[in-house]
Amino acid sequence: MAQGPKKRGIVIFGPPGAGKGTQARRLVEDFGFEYIATGDILREAVAKRTPLGIKASEHMNRGELVTDEVMIPIVEERLKAGDGGSGFILDGFPRTVRQATMLEEAARRNGIEIDLAIYLKTSKDVIVQRLSGRRICPKCGTIFHIVNIPPKVAGVCNKCGGSLIQREDDREEAILTRLAEYARQTAEVIDFYRNKGVLVEVNGDVPVEVSYPSIVKTIEGGRGL
Numbered sequence: 280m281a282q283g284p285k286k287r288g289i290v291i292f293g294p295p296g297a298g299k300g301t302q303a304r305r306l307v308e309d310f311g312f313e314y315i316a317t318g319d320i321l322r323e324a325v326a327k328r329t330p331l332g333i334k335a336s337e338h339m340n341r342g343e344l345v346t347d348e349v350m351i352p353i354v355e356e357r358l359k360a361g362d363g364g365s366g367f368i369l370d371g372f373p374r375t376v377r378q379a380t381m382l383e384e385a386a387r388r389n390g391i392e393i394d395l396a397i398y399l400k401t402s403k404d405v406i407v408q409r410l411s412g413r414r415i416c417p418k419c420g421t422i423f424h425i426v427n428i429p430p431k432v433a434g435v436c437n438k439c440g441g442s443l444i445q446r447e448d449d450r451e452e453a454i455l456t457r458l459a460e461y462a463r464q465t466a467e468v469i470d471f472y473r474n475k476g477v478l479v480e481v482n483g484d485v486p487v488e489v490s491y492p493s494i495v496k497t498i499e500g501g502r503g504l
């Protein structure tokens with residue numbers, strides 16, 4: 280059992296395309312949180328062809344969730360290894376109620392309290408428009424959109440000069456599977472955090488610049504509502 284004051288844990292979740300990654304990366308820059316993005320961890324493993332990457336890639340390309348048995352130890356290891364800085368921010372985890380329950384236990388074991396769950400509520404039309412135009416930098420992970428957040432030079436990352444790519448799972452067929460997986464497995468995580476009293480709902484339909492200040496206010500205000 281970890282000693283001393285508890286470190287802060289914040290979960291950011293919502294359907295694919297809600298803007299979790301974009302918002303979380305800004306929060307990391309502005310608040311110095313330690314960033315745990317399970318999608319990024321998996322994509323890196325796929326790129327390096329590690330055993331984890333090989334196991335995960337088929338599920339990911341189809342838009343299905345990777346199993347809890349694979350995901351839970353990855354996150355626990357990161358919580359244990361990290362120093363947490365001013366807190367941890369989790370992006371893309373938990374995606375099932377089982378993951379949420381395990382996260383509570385793992386957090387407790389490592390002296391962390393999940394005191395805020397930011398739910399980016401987003402409608403289907405917005406999701407499809409965002410995902411189909413999304414481009415990412417495979418080198419530094421920065422997220423762009425061909426219309427909403429265009430890079431200064433087409434196809435080139437503003438931050439590191441990397442060549443932007445479209446994610447394999449941002450194709451239409453995979454998008455539909457991801458939305459179905461969200462409805463089937465992730466939506467009930469909302470109630471998990473609502474019942475815990477730490478849920479804050481944020482409008483994910485508006486541009487990031489519009490919703491970000493309300494997220495900042497919530498974080499500075501302490502706990503969820």
Ligand code: AMP
Binds near residue numbers: 321371373374
């Ligand atoms: P993301 O970058 O968060 O959209 O995640 C991309 C893909 O990685 C998802 O569609 C899943 O296949 C997989 N993935 C990421 N996080 C999780 C998780 N917590 N549980 C299961 N699969 C995940």
